[in-house]
Amino acid sequence: MTVPEELVARSNALGADPRNTNYAGGNTSAKGSTVDPVTGGPTELLWVKGSGGDLGTLTEAGLAVLRLDRLRALVEVYPGVEREDEMVAAFDYCLHGRGGAAPSIDTAMHGLVDAPHVDHLHPDSGIALATAADGAALTKECFGDRVAWVDWRRPGFQLGLDIAAVKAANPQAIGVILGGHGITAWGATSMECQRNSLEIIHTAEKFLAERGKAEPFGAVVPGFAALSEKDRLSRAAALAPVVRGLASTDQRQVGHYTGSEVVLEFLAREKLAPLAALGTSCPDHFLRTKVRPLVVDLPATAPLEDVVARLKELHAEYRTEYRAYYERHATPDSPAMRGADPAIVLVPGVGMFSFGKDKQTARVAGEFYVNAINVMRGAEAVSTYAPIAESEKFRIEYWALEEAKLKRLPKPKPLAGRIALVTGAGSGIGKAIAERLAAEGACVAIADLNADAAAEAAQGIGGPDKAVAVTADVTEAGAVQAAVDATVLAFGGIDLVVNNAGLSISKPLLETTERDWDLQHDVMAKGSFLVSQAAAKAMVAQGIGGDIVYISSKNSVFAGPNNVAYGAAKADQAHQVRLLAAELGGHGIRVNGVNPDGVVRGSGIFAGGWGAQRAAVYGVPEEKLGEFYAQRTILKREVLPGHVAAAVFALTGGDLTHTTGLHVPVDAGVAAAFLR
Known part of the structure; x- marks a missing residue:
């Protein structure tokens, strides 16, 4: 070699x-x-x-x-x-x-x-x-x-x-x-x-x-031992949006949750507070974890509302102390103070939340703090942990060379730091939306009833630092909550929800069964309601706003033949947009819709039999259905999944910050469906 x-x-x-x-x-x-x-x-x-x-x-x-x-x-x-x-x-x-x-x-x-x-x-x-x-x-x-x-x-x-x-x-x-x-x-x-x-x-x-001695971190503090896995994950999912909202006070952050044995054992011991206060030492560790973590000083069994209240108090104290740290050591030529929020938050019995500008940075920050725990254990086992002085930490954190490196970083993408959940994203329009949001910088949870399709789509986007797969039946409240919980545990919170999951049953009124009606409404009307409800709860807890987008349809405003169940369910979704826009605006949550039509190529619904049914209704070969839809439009252009994804990005990418309650047609121009 x-x-x-x-x-x-x-x-x-x-x-x-x-x-x-x-x-x-x-x-x-x-x-x-x-x-x-x-x-x-x-x-x-x-x-x-x-x-x-x-x-x-x-x-x-x-x-x-x-x-x-x-x-x-x-x-x-x-x-x-x-x-x-x-x-x-x-x-x-x-x-x-x-x-x-x-x-x-x-x-x-x-x-x-x-x-x-x-x-x-x-x-x-x-x-x-x-x-x-x-x-x-x-x-x-x-x-x-x-x-x-x-x-x-x-x-x-x-x-x-x-x-x-x-x-x-x-x-x-x-x-x-x-x-x-x-x-x-x-x-x-x-x-x-x-x-x-x-x-x-x-x-x-x-x-x-x-x-080394056997218990370098001291004895277990009563009440601070790790919760059962089920209780720990439940509490972590409830706390994650709150913690992320606090950690995003200065700049929106992506989060990572760690509930490993190494972390939980450290959080249960009597030396937790004094050792955590000393911070990390190795320059590589310190630059990712900041001067010290925020440590919740309540037992694992404390009521959740008490932990939330204490987190807010401790966060305010942390910001005050961080500013004091900056002012103690800054010189006239020091770079301006960056964010004063913690990068590491430790919650006894639950685990560690780490934060960064993207998922990889957040994950690595958590990995570095695990390294720091191992370092502290080793040092305390044979001696006393004595990291570098605070003044030296400041010289590294606010090093002119480090500042220059940060300034050389590329400009963040429009959705950098945003966390999206897209339903029905294993294929078709949902997959195209997930891919577009990820390409614009968002972390994406791919929710789909088909677990294999969701996993394949997530892997195609780039794997767990960019996208995770979530199996979800949107008709079940428990499954929907589990999908939202999985999203916040994967990325720290949730900012953007796209209600895309759907199916279509094309039958005349006299052939539409009660089961057809219920299934159509359960998936789209009820499913969208459940997803929006669970996501809005997390968004409100975060306190940093958000977006909910409904993929409705031209059929929500246009009465087509042999389409009563589908059209009525889409009309339900369309009005949910208006209702939720009015209700959630006070929390900074915008709710908008997209009304596609004629998305044949690449559409999961059309591939599942809807295309054949609609082709029969209109008397054209199924393979010509896309062309048929295009020719009946004003622009004479075929609509593809990517066009719907572009509309979702337009609504959420930062330019329409003052828009809510809007439906955007993506139908190449269908005059009968013009909104009035």
């Missing part, structure tokens, strides 16, 4: 195990010689994981490639620790050719350490030693002289110089523990470097297990 191929293989192997490092955390490098295409002579290069990459999924495209001689020459012009941030821009002048990915802040560490291969990782066991009050002494006890200690320093050029100096002074060492941060290991070959990294991680794990 080539040097970069070998580096990618090592990176993937290390990144595949979360015990070695967190998502997108740490970096790896390799040095090697290649022919300079300009001089024809040999040149030494450094390949290093670029900024923002993830070791587990790293490819060669994610490597930054630098000239080693130029990188090391920066030592001669280094202006000192007070101006070390300037060195990041200097890395660009060291790139080889196009340079690959953007160099990260840790590039200096890899280039200045005199070893062919270097790994910098964030294992829980290593950070536990790094954050112990007597970490240097424990490192000596654990490793002897095989691993050295480096005092805390914010990542940057000076830290690279520090590690290089420690390695030079300790030629027998295979790596270092970085105070408050993580580990760095090195080796003469890629395999040796990987072995040394794993030796440090596994030796630290064994040391903590053998040397």
Whole structure:
């Protein structure tokens, strides 16, 4: 293998195990010689994981490639620790050719350490030693002289110089523990470097297990133990919209719920409050989890209304304390304060809610806090947990380099941070709507009676960070509530509901049975009512508004032949739009409708027999039905599922913020169905 191929293989192997490092955390490098295409002579290069990459999924495209001689020459012009941030821009002048990915802040560490291969990782066991009050002494006890200690320093050029100096002074060492941060290991070959990294991680794990005390978090507090799974999930679903609404005070957030044993055990123990107040330490953890979490200080069995009231009080206190934290440490050139809402909310007996700008960010924040819990357990088992100082946390959170990285992010999509539930979304119009909402940035719950179709549609959109499948019979109140609960547990809340589930029975009045009538109304009229009711309850609890959209029909205002059950059910849906728009507007919830017609191609209803029935009514071949519908319209254009999806986006995408109670025709122009 080539040097970069070998580096990618090592990176993937290390990144595949979360015990070695967190998502997108740490970096790896390799040095090697290649022919300079300009001089024809040999040149030494450094390949290093670029900024923002993830070791587990790293490819060669994610490597930054630098000239080693130029990188090391920066030592001669280094202006000192007070101006070390300037060195990041200097890395660009060291790139080889196009340079690959953007160099990260840790590039200096890899280039200045005199070893062919270097790994910098964030294992829980290593950070536990790094954050112990007597970490240097424990490192000596654990490793002897095989691993050295480096005092805390914010990542940057000076830290690279520090590690290089420690390695030079300790030629027998295979790596270092970085105070408050993580580990760095090195080796003469890629395999040796990987072995040394794993030796440090596994030796630290064994040391903590053998040397540590049994209950590092203290005793279980009466009333704070985990609830049964059924009660825990029920309470989590009830609390999720409330918590998300609070966490979205400054900016709308997507949520993630974690009820793992690691979390629940921590929340039940007597050291929960004091340890949580200390916050996380590793810079990668801290940037995702903020300075500290919000911790509910009520027992798991407290009445739900008491927990909600206390959450609101604690949230107000958190925002006040966060502003004070900012003001304590901000300097005239600090970036403006960002959001003051918590990224992590801990509820004893229930679990953890984590938040971010999208589902992946929210999920990873929760994963990082689980890492932090493991770190605290390890540090407390052998010593006292002592993370980096609050002032240092502020220097990282409001780092000019971090601010610049945030400003380089692409502009959010119109529905970024929005959470949608679309019924009947396993196929046809519903699937097209779900795909469009997801493409515009929303997280989507695909609800359908057909579980396989829902799962396939969700997977096609991108999987659980973008879409989840929910099996739902909209005629059953319990099933509808379960679908809404599944949505809020998956994404933290609900902002946008599309009542699309439907079927159609085309029969003359004298042939329409009571069962036909009931089924048609149960699915569309009753189903829409149940879904809107359950979703509105969650939206009201969130307190940040929302959208409900009904996919009604041209038939809600136009009287066609042989269509009494379907047309009446659609008219019911159409009036629900007007009724709910009037009722829910005070909560900032807008209710609108879309009236399609003639959606033949790609329609689940037409494929299920409705097309054949309508073709028979109009006396045309079924395969010509779409053309027939198009020719009877003013525009002479066929309507497709994507056109209906476009109307839903138009109503919810941000431009029609003052519109509610509206029905938008998507029928290519049917004069008889013009709204009056």
